[in-house]
């Protein structure tokens with residue numbers, strides 16, 4: 632991840648996304664395509680920040696912090712929660 636820290640967070644994020652996407656696929660989640668696009672967009676944004684860091688952009692770590700905060704408050708609290716409700720209630724509440 633940005634700043635030379637180990638890559639455990641990146642591996643966990645990839646594993647988490649794959650896990651969610653397998654669940655969506657197996658349960659025929661109606662919002663799967665949009666959800667997967669959000670995952671892909673987040674990964675591309677992380678990769679862009681990583682590239683900028685490697686090119687010497689000293690603001691890259693703070694950009695990563697902002698991106699993760701936005702991700703937490705948007706994707707996880709809303710989009711992932713919709714998926715969780717769908718999975719828990721077999722699609723009846725989404």
Ligand SMILES: [Fe+2]
Nearest residue numbers: 651666710711
């Ligand atoms: Fe997700």
